[in-house]
Amino acid sequence: MxxxxxxxxxxxxxxxxxxxxxxxxxxxxxxxxxxxxxxxxxxxxxxxxxxxxxxxxxxxxxxxxxxxxxxxxxxxxxxxxxxxxxxxxxxxxxxxxxxxxxxxxxxxxxxxxxxxxxxxxxxxxxxxxxxxxxxxxxxxxxxxxxxxxxxxxxxxxxxxxxxxxxxxxxxxxxxxxxxxxxxxxxxxxxxxxxxxxxxxxxxxxxxxxxxxDVREAELIKYANNAFLASKVSLVNELGNIAKEYGADAYDVLAAVGLDDRISERFMRSGLGWGGSCFPKDVAALRAGAREQGYDPDLLDAVVSINDEQPQRLVSLLEDHVSLADARVAVLGLSFKPGTDDIRKSRALDVIETLRNRGATVVAYDPVAIENVRTHHPELDTDPAVEFADSPRDALADADGAVVATDWPVFDDLEFDGMARKIVVDGRRIEVDPGELAVYEGLTW
The missing domain is CATH 3.40.50.720 (NAD(P)-binding Rossmann-like Domain)
Known part of the structure; x- marks a missing residue:
């Protein structure tokens, strides 16, 4: 055609x-x-x-x-x-x-x-x-x-x-x-x-x-993304609860995913969802529902839980590192691996929180750094934010590190150059905790 x-x-x-x-x-x-x-x-x-x-x-x-x-x-x-x-x-x-x-x-x-x-x-x-x-x-x-x-x-x-x-x-x-x-x-x-x-x-x-019909087709896309966003936020909520009990959320959720009514997909708890679709579609559906006279309380909670995850990640790091004047490596900038898209990336929320608490940020991403520089020039000109050419450079002399995007390249990190070997992981990368003084997961 x-x-x-x-x-x-x-x-x-x-x-x-x-x-x-x-x-x-x-x-x-x-x-x-x-x-x-x-x-x-x-x-x-x-x-x-x-x-x-x-x-x-x-x-x-x-x-x-x-x-x-x-x-x-x-x-x-x-x-x-x-x-x-x-x-x-x-x-x-x-x-x-x-x-x-x-x-x-x-x-x-x-x-x-x-x-x-x-x-x-x-x-x-x-x-x-x-x-x-x-x-x-x-x-x-x-x-x-x-x-x-x-x-x-x-x-x-x-x-x-x-x-x-x-x-x-x-x-x-x-x-x-x-x-x-x-x-x-x-x-x-x-x-x-x-x-x-x-x-x-x-x-x-x-x-x-x-x-x-046409209206059903329009709503299917929103319902699809709202359901997935809700599932991720529920998984993160369960992960946060597991953390409080000292339980490994990944073990718990792996078992839950074996139920064919639930499935194993989207069962990785962590830093939360971002990108161009989930945030915009959930926000539009909430706004549209209110225009129709309906209060979407569950979707409001879905967004609230998602927005809290970056704060939780930084707070966990702060349990081990005094952030004022600390040098912190942020690994990953894109909202997920495999793309350079930084729209609504949780990594940017992490960076903002670290800056507000007085830390110097050294960030690395395999493909998204130029997008950050283009769309967030305030970070490019901030003396408290640096962009590294490699994970090794980002970790060099760092007082701590956070993992914000689970790029495969982060599964082979070397921590010898860190000033203090402290890592808080928001995505569950492959790492040997024995190489670190502190290794803590966001939800495990």
Whole structure:
């Protein structure tokens, strides 16, 4: 199929490269000329495992990028993969979505239906891929498209919602080998088009197709992430309780995970969840629920527990090290291994707490340091914060260390250069406690 994708951020770029990998003709529509040039040069604009190779393979053949919205007219399906920034109250800012829908609508004005392989002529299908609250696709995007294109939904333009379930670090695999594909369509034709698009993926025995109405598809993404965030916070709460009893939470939770009603996944207690999805989606769901007149008390507690974990980590270190004027190594900056994404990273909360308590921070991460310097210039210019070139350099002369991200490289640390061999671990890396004067886990 001929596919256009509006937006070349994390989701848009990954979806474009993967659809090209499935054999579709894909064009990315992006307002940032630098990103357009990067993709057309066969390079990835973001760090994600497996993405660079696919862009290199398909750029110039069945994958290209452009700043010209008019190119969507030559495609059968357009995905809206646009950002939905978060306001202070947790609600979503839909301005980028509206702007993208306006430009797309104008580009589709007067477009005639297209025939595909001799079938009856099809409406142009617009698919919302961005995570949006129920009602957004039909009540916001649809009317904008109708107004700007002069074409009615169902009579020239079809509309659908197809949420993404892409995790940082494994996004390519998550797209090509998903647990489920969720389609919320306004017509049978729209659902059929998406089944055709995803046919190579849906042939997998391990992939379920879920077809719903649009609002259910919108809410599934939020419910999915809220459930996982809640599970992690519950696991961390149980870990904190185990710590108070002197029990190893990992042993406890490993046994709990053997119950097939619970499963063993997301059962590692530790520093908490972050990234671009869980914090934003849980906040938006809480804000949206309150707009509907419902108080989401459980989700409030989920967030509160998560926010307390970095403070607990630093407090444990403070039991062994006087933080005022101490030199503390922070190992890991990205919110999880396998990505350079630092959005809502618990490591940044740890650093802020250490700075507030008078410590000098020496931080190391294999890939995320430049992102920290770019997006948090206050840390780059703070004389109390240094960035190390290696774990060894971060640990050199340190009075203590905390592990904030469980990068595999941290499983082979050498502590001989530390001034005091004290480590508080928020992620349960592989370490021999016998090499240290103090080794303490956050929840074990």
């Amino acid at each position: 001929h596919v256009s994708i509006v937006g070349s951020g994390y989701v848009g770029t990954t979806v474009a490269a993967c659809l090209a990998d499935l054999g579709h003709e894909v064009v990315n529509v992006e307002i940032d000329e630098d990103i357009v040039e990067t993709i057309n040069a066969g390079e990835a604009p973001i760090h994600e495992s497996g993405l660079a190779e696919r862009i290199a393979d398909h750029a110039g053949t069945n994958l290209r990028a452009t700043t010209d919205y008019a190119e969507v007219r030559e495609t059968d399906v357009t995905f809206l993969c646009l950002p939905t920034p978060q306001a202070d109250d947790g609600s979503l800012d839909l301005a980028p979505m509206r702007a993208g829908a306006e430009s797309l609508g104008r580009a589709l004005e007067g477009k005639t239906k297209t025939k595909v392989d001799g079938d009856d002529a099809r409406d142009h299908l617009v698919v919302v891929k961005s995570t949006v609250l129920p009602g957004t696709t039909e009540d916001v995007v649809g009317p904008v498209l109708e107004r700007e294109s002069g074409t009615a939904i169902g009579d020239g333009i079809d509309l659908a919602m197809n949420p993404e379930f892409l995790r940082m670090g494994t996004a390519v695999r998550d797209f090509l080998e998903p647990d489920k594909v969720v389609v919320g369509a306004t017509s049978d034709a729209a659902a059929a088009a998406l089944r055709e698009l995803y046919a190579p993926i849906l042939e997998r025995e391990d992939t379920d197709l879920v077809e719903t």
